[in-house]
Amino acid sequence: xxxxxxxxxxxxxxxxxxxxxxxxxxxxxxxxxxxxxxxxxxxxxxxxxxxxxxxxxxxxxxxxxxxxxxxxxxxxxxxxxxxxxxxxxxxxxxxxxxxxxxxxxxxxxxxxxxxxxxxxxxxxxxxxxxxxxxxxxxxxxxxxxxxxxxxxxxxxxxxxxxxxxxxxxxxxxxxxxxxxxxxxxxxxxxxxxxxxxxxxxxxxxxxxxxxxxxxxxxxxxxxxxxxxxxxxxxxxxxxxxxxxxxxxxxxxxxxxxxxxxxxxxxxxxxxxxxxxxxxxxxxxxxxxxxxxxxxxxxxxxxxxxxxxxxxxxxxxxxxxxxxxxxxxxxxxxxxxxxxxxxxxxxxxxxxxxxxxxxxxxxxxxxxxxxxxxxxxxxxxxxxxxxxxxxxxxxxxxxxxxxxxxxxxxxxxxxxxxxxxxxxxxxxxxxxxxxxxxxxxxxxxxxxxxxxxxxxxxxxxxxxxxxxxxxxxxxxxxxxxxxxxxxxxxxxxxxxxxxxxxxxxxxxxxxxxxxxxxxxxxxxxxxxxxxxxxxxxxxxxxxxxxxxxxxxxxxxxxxxxxxxxxxxxxxxxxxxxxxxxxxxxxxxxxxxxxxxxxxxxxxxxxxxxxxxxxxxxxxxxxxxxxxxxxxxxxxxxxxxxxxxxxxxxxxxxxxxxxxxxxxxxxxxxxxxxxxxxxxxxxxxxxxxxxxxxxxxxxxxxxxxxxxxxxxxxxxxxxxxxxxxxxxxxxxxxxxxxxxxxxxxxxxxxxxxxxxxxxxxxxxxxxxxxxxxxxxxxxxxxxxxxxxxxxxxxxxxxxxxxxxxxxxxxxxxxxxxxxxxxxxxxxxxxxxxxxxxxxxxxxxxxxxxxxxxxxxxxxxxxxxxxxxxxxxxxxxxxxxxxxxxxxxxxxxxxxxxxxxxxxxxxxxxxxxxxxxxxxxxxxxxxxxxxxxxxxxxxxxxxxxxxxxxxxxxxxxxxxxxxxxxxxxxxxxxxxxxxxxxxxxxxxxx
Numbered sequence: 006x007x008x009x010x011x012x013x014x015x016x017x018x019x020x021x022x023x024x025x026x027x028x029x030x031x032x033x034x035x036x037x038x039x040x041x042x043x044x045x046x047x048x049x050x051x052x053x054x055x056x057x058x059x060x061x062x063x064x065x066x067x068x069x070x071x072x073x074x075x076x077x078x079x080x081x082x083x084x085x086x087x088x089x090x091x092x093x094x095x096x097x098x099x100x101x102x103x104x105x106x107x108x109x110x111x112x113x114x115x116x117x118x119x120x121x122x123x124x125x126x127x128x129x130x131x132x133x134x135x136x137x138x139x140x141x142x143x144x145x146x147x148x149x150x151x152x153x154x155x156x157x158x159x160x161x162x163x164x165x166x167x168x169x170x171x172x173x174x175x176x177x178x179x180x181x182x183x184x185x186x187x188x189x190x191x192x193x194x195x196x197x198x199x200x201x202x203x204x205x206x207x208x209x210x211x212x213x214x215x216x217x218x219x220x221x222x223x224x225x226x227x228x229x230x231x232x233x234x235x236x237x238x239x240x241x242x243x244x245x246x247x248x249x250x251x252x253x254x255x256x257x258x259x260x261x262x263x264x265x266x267x268x269x270x271x272x273x274x275x276x277x278x279x280x281x282x283x284x285x286x287x288x289x290x291x292x293x294x295x296x297x298x299x300x301x302x303x304x305x306x307x308x309x310x311x312x313x314x315x316x317x318x319x320x321x322x323x324x325x326x327x328x329x330x331x332x333x334x335x336x337x338x339x340x341x342x343x344x345x346x347x348x349x350x351x352x353x354x355x356x357x358x359x360x361x362x363x364x365x366x367x368x369x370x371x372x373x374x375x376x377x378x379x380x381x382x383x384x385x386x387x388x389x390x391x392x393x394x395x396x397x398x399x400x401x402x403x404x405x406x407x408x409x410x411x412x413x414x415x416x417x418x419x420x421x422x423x424x425x426x427x428x429x430x431x432x433x434x435x436x437x438x439x440x441x442x443x444x445x446x447x448x449x450x451x452x453x454x455x456x457x458x459x460x461x462x463x464x465x466x467x468x469x470x471x472x473x474x475x476x477x478x479x480x481x482x483x484x485x486x487x488x489x490x491x492x493x494x495x496x497x498x499x500x501x502x503x504x505x506x507x508x509x510x511x512x513x514x515x516x517x518x519x520x521x522x523x524x525x526x527x528x529x530x531x532x533x534x535x536x537x538x539x540x541x542x543x544x545x546x547x548x549x550x551x552x553x554x555x556x557x558x559x560x561x562x563x564x565x566x567x568x569x570x571x572x573x574x575x576x577x578x579x580x581x582x583x584x585x586x587x588x589x590x591x592x593x594x595x596x597x598x599x600x601x602x603x604x605x606x607x608x609x610x611x612x613x614x615x616x617x618x619x620x621x622x623x624x625x626x627x628x629x630x631x632x633x634x635x636x637x638x639x640x641x642x643x644x645x646x647x648x649x650x651x652x653x654x655x656x657x658x659x660x661x662x663x664x665x666x667x668x669x670x671x672x673x674x675x676x677x678x679x680x681x682x683x684x685x686x687x688x689x690x691x692x693x694x695x696x697x698x699x700x701x702x703x704x705x706x707x708x709x710x711x712x713x714x715x716x717x718x719x720x721x722x723x724x725x726x727x728x729x730x731x732x733x734x735x736x737x738x739x740x741x742x743x744x745x746x747x748x749x750x751x752x753x754x755x756x757x758x759x760x761x762x763x764x765x766x767x768x769x770x771x772x773x774x775x776x777x778x779x780x781x782x783x784x785x786x787x788x789x790x791x792x793x794x795x796x797x798x799x800x801x802x803x804x805x806x807x808x809x810x811x812x813x814x815x816x817x818x819x820x821x822x823x824x825x826x827x828x829x830x831x832x833x834x835x836x837x838x839x840x841x842x843x844x845x846x847x848x849x850x851x852x853x854x855x856x857x858x859x860x861x862x863x864x865x866x867x868x869x870x871x872x873x874x875x876x877x878x879x880x881x882x883x884x885x886x887x888x889x890x891x892x893x894x895x896x897x898x899x900x901x902x903x904x905x906x907x908x909x910x911x912x913x914x915x916x917x918x919x920x921x922x923x924x925x926x927x928x929x930x931x932x933x934x935x936x937x938x939x940x941x942x943x944x945x946x947x948x949x950x951x952x953x954x955x956x957x958x959x960x961x962x963x964x965x966x967x968x969x970x971x972x973x974x975x976x977x978x979x980x981x982x983x984x985x986x987x988x989x990x991x992x
Contacts, residue, residue, distance in 0.1 A: 008022055009021055009032065010029065011053055013044035015036075016034060016036055017034065017037055018031055018033070019032040019084070020032065033083060033084050035066070039057035040057060041055045045100055047113055048101075048103070049103075051067075052066065052067045053066050056098060060094055062088050062089065062091070062095075063089040063095055063115070064087075064088055065086060065115075065136050067084065067086070067087070068082050068083070068084055069083050069084065087137055091117065091119040092119065093119050093120040093121040094119065095118065095120070096118050096120060098117045098118070099277075100113075100115055100116075102191070103191060112128075113129050113135035114128045114247045115138060116229075118185045122145070122184075122186075124143070124146070124185075124229065125140050125142070125143055127139065127141065141246070143256065144229055144241050146231050146239070184231055184271065184275060185231070186231045187229065187230055187231065187277070188227070188229050190280060191227050193281050193282045193298065194226070194298070195222065195226075197282035197283070197297065197316065214317050214321045214322075215296060218320055221320060224244065227242070228241070228242055229243070235268055236265060236267060236271060237262060238266070239261050239262075240319065241256060242256075242257055259320070266328065270331070272304045273302035273303065275305070276303050278302045279301040279302075280301075281301070282299070283299045297316070298316065299313060300312040300314055300329065306385065307339065308335065310335070310336075312329040312330060312331055313329070313332050337676060339359065340357045340358050340359040340361070341358050341675050342676075342677070343356055345661070346396050346397065347662045348398045348439045352364060353664070353670070354395050354400075355660075356395055360389050361386075361387050362385065362386055362387075362388060363384075363385045364385070365380055365383060365677070366380075366383050367666070367668060367670075368381055380664075383397075383418060384411070385418055386411060386421060394434060394436065394437040396438065398439045398441075400412070400413070401426075401437065401439070403437050403456065407426070407432065408426040408437070408454070408456060409424065409426065410469075426479055428465060429481075432458070432465065433458050433461055434456040434457065434458050435460070435496070436459075437455070437457075438455040438456075438457070438498045440453040442537075451468060451469060452469040452470075453482075453535070454467040455521070455522065459492045462486060462492065462493075463485065464544055465484040466482040466484075466535075466542040467482060468481075482540070482542040483542055485541070485543070494559075495524075495558055496523070496525075497523050497560075497562070497563070498521075498563075499519075499521055500520070500521065500563070511610060520547055521534055525561060528551060528555070529549055529550070530561065531546050531549045533546055533547065534547045548586070550582065550590075550591040552570065552580075554570075554572050556572045558571070558572050559572065559573075560606060562606050562607065563585075563608070566584065567582065567608075568591075570582065576604075577600070577603065578597070579599065580595065581593070581595045581596075581618075594644070595644040597629075597644075599620075599622070601623060602623065604621040604622060604657065605620075606618060606620050607619045609669075611667075613709075613718055615709075615717060616631060617708070617709075617712055618630065618644075621661045623657040624651060625652060626661065627646060627648075628649065628708055629644055629645065629646055629647060630644070632716055633716045647708060647715075648684070648711070654673035654678070655674060656673055657674075659674075667681070668681055668682065683706070684706050720834035720835070721742055721772065722742055722765070722832065723835065724843045724846045727739050727850075728846070735776060736853070738775035739850060740815065740850070743820075743847065744813065744819075747815065747819055747822070761831060762833060764834070823847055824847050824848065827840060827843055827844045827847070842873075842877060844880060845873055845880055848872065849869055849872035849873040849876055852868070852872045856868060856906075859906055860901075860906060861901055861903050863901040864903035864904075864906065864907055867895060867907060868907065868910060870897070871894075871907075871914065871927075872914075874890055875914050888926050889926045890927055895928040904935070904938075918953075919945060919946055919949060920949050920953070921950065943967055944968075944973075946967060947967035947971070948964070950963050950964050951963060951980070959984070
């Protein structure tokens with residue numbers, strides 16, 4: 006109270022700070038009868054109370070001064086005590102604290118909670134002697150039950166940790182359905198009401214329910230509550246407590262609520278609860294600002310949770326249910342996390358340096374009346390071992406000697422029993438893994454528990470199956486000595502990436518011989534599969550890859566057909582390898598050299614089959630992914646940095662893992678932080694992946710939206726998509742897409758919004774049939790769609806009368822209208838350049854269709870590329886135009902029998918005036934095979950160049966080289982004779 010510090014344990018000491026000596030000095034020292042577990046000062050005096058463990062007596066200590074010494078400076082302070090006795094031991098006590106506006110002293114009211122389930126208020130009989138207390142009010146929880154008592158048999162849990170048995174009386178009490186009564190301090194209650202009134206704006210409409218709550222709190226200063234084992238709640242109110250003048254306090258039941266909290270959370274309210282008013286609603290932008298209290302509760306294992314109590318929901322009539330809502334939770338490790346293991350299921354386990362093992366799962370749970378996804382603690386245990394390994398599936402733990410499977414109680418995640426897995430000999434494991442097995446016929450699921458010893462070069466396997474009682478049956482499947490010439494550097498799971506729906510589907514679609522383990526032997530990496538036909542599991546090498554790395558491999562993480570390696574002495578090199586399958590040589594497609602060491606890496610398979618790689622550095626996490634190739638000539642995989650974020654923890658990151666809903670879990674120190682997929686304004690997006698050239702994050706965008714923009718599936722009307730189908734010869738499919746697009750645009754009127762947010766509808770079953778060549782035009786060859794003339798189908802109304810499998814081409818008028826729609830309407834999935842490309846593609850398809858049967862297959866392919874090239878150059882700005890055809894475009898003409906038609910088309914596109922620049926851009930003299938045609942075109946080019954200028958400016962020099970190549974010397978002489986004003990002919 007007056008700058009005095011109280012410390013209590015085996016000895017009670019009072020300390021006071023001496024400003025002259027700048028140190029704390031002992032004022033008083035006392036030896037209690039038993040060790041003190043709780044000591045608190047009375048809020049407005051130097052009186053304090055102490056409590057011992059399993060003690061039925063609360064001791065009230067009050068100061069006494071030595072009056073024989075007249076000097077006030079040297080007067081010593083001593084403490085005497087009085088005792089408050091209870092029928093059973095006291096669990097906790099709370100001093101009553103009056104609101105700050107109340108300046109009354111010597112209130113000195115104490116609330117004690119005893120093990121008999123009764124809460125007692127004690128107050129002084131004489132205000133001049135406030136340390137002498139009498140019992141003034143009693144709250145008996147047994148007389149105010151919401152529901153009947155839970156049978157004792159449901160609470161006779163025994164821990165397998167071998168805790169020492171207590172005294173017989175205490176053991177009986179532990180088995181009772183005991184739940185303490187918690188006192189809501191009148192100061193916090195009043196502060197919560199006043200905070201709500203202070204936050205009220207004069208422009209807001211006042212809620213009359215808040216005024217009613219204020220009146221009730223004014224009449225009833227003190228509230229208490231108790232939560233039963235089934236989650237039901239009882240509220241008590243106490244009036245006239247220690248009032249002036251003195252009156253007999255009145256205790257009454259305010260409210261009884263059934264299922265106010267999840268029964269699994271009741272364990273947090275078996276200890277004293279810290280209750281305080283909450284200011285967070287004042288800062289909220291929400292229009293609903295309740296009178297709220299925060300309840301900070303702790304279970305027996307030191308795990309803390311914070312719940313919100315809305316007084317309006319409980320003490321007034323609202324449309325919301327009266328429940329305690331979980332706001333925050335602190336369930337993590339007390340010491341640093343050293344390891345994180347994730348299996349194919351959506352769960353993982355963390356191992357602390359102190360031997361604490363927590364199994365986590367990310368799942369749906371109700372929070373504040375809404376179902377949300379959040380990280381949940383499945384179970385927790387402590388194992389004392391210097392060599393500790395664990396996997397979350399069936400809670401398998403290796404303690405340095407044995408592998409044990411732990412089974413936990415459904416109501417208490419800390420109560421368990423274990424089964425030891427049998428082995429042939431002593432185990433010396435270096436890693437523990439799980440492989441998920443599923444019978445193809447019956448669909449029955451089972452697991453392989455795999456232990457690897459790098460020193461003994463052995464693999465031990467156990468087969469885990471569930472019986473009809475949902476208990477685990479364990480079958481030892483043998484230990485195999487592996488033919489390793491060196492001790493492995495890294496042993497990892499080859500199926501660890503299969504953690505969500507998309508990745509599990511990829512795993513099922515993998516090769517028949519699925520890799521189970523991946524082992525690094527120097528620079529060589531071997532993928533191992535299993536043979537389960539025999540009694541003992543047989544491990545076989547499926548394939549291997551040589552990394553040719555001169556440095557040590559530190560980490561290996563697998564994804565579908567892809568492997569990421571961390572190498573280098575300083576852990577700063579990361580390489581990505583693809584084509585990881587049997588019979589094909591793997592290749593390294595990307596190597597990163599970072600400035601910081603890589604702590605951990607984790608793959609995530611998105612729902613659209615994109616691979617996203619999270620890389621953990623000491624203080625930050627980077628997200629990397631693939632980027633779609635913008636140039637068809639470049640077939641290499643392009644890996645780009647998407648974004649990065651810092652992890653504000655004092656300790657470095659140790660591990661990370663992707664869980665469900667795109668959430669990335671990061672372990673740093675003793676903290677587990679879950680980062681959602683959503684991006685905020687503060688997030689920086691790499692310039693390499695900015696689709697629209699703007700670094701501003703769009704509202705409600707996520708990291709997977711960036712991945713979709715970078716390398717996601719293209720819309721069915723994308724020009725690159727259509728071009729590939731043209732080259733594939735699937736013109737029926739291209740016509741179907743354009744007709745569907747035209748039909749979709751017809752439903753819009755001119756004054757509607759030009760921005761379209763929905764994808765045009767398309768029959769994917771029809772597209773698959775056309776892709777497989779199953780259209781009703783099967784009487785013709787596969788490429789007849791390139792040459793068909795459908796000018797007779799001018800009536801647009803026939804679109805709705807056609808059979809689903811019938812395919813027709815766009816008419817000229819429809820193509821013109823479609824091009825107009827594409828110019829004014831903005832389709833999703835297309836940027837400005839792609840939209841211009843699609844418009845050019847429409848004109849290209851019409852030109853190809855008009856050719857009819859006059860072209861062969863390869864000639865039609867070249868015509869498509871040629872028409873698209875010219876139409877695109879007409880639409881694009883000059884700086885974006887590509888003047889020359891690529892060699893891969895005109896190579897089709899070398900395999901075409903329609904070169905005369907192709908040449909005629911090239912000349913017509915060049916406005917019938919072919920010059921050398923045009924011929925070079927089109928590769929004309931590379932693919933023309935008839936020598937006579939080559940000579941004729943060369944002569945035509947020479948003539949066009951000479952005649953391209955006016956008669957006065959014509960120069961024989963411009964065409965001399967071409968005519969010399971044609972050996973037309975006489976023609977050159979004639980041109981020079983007709984030129985009289987040339988400077989070379991001047992004397």
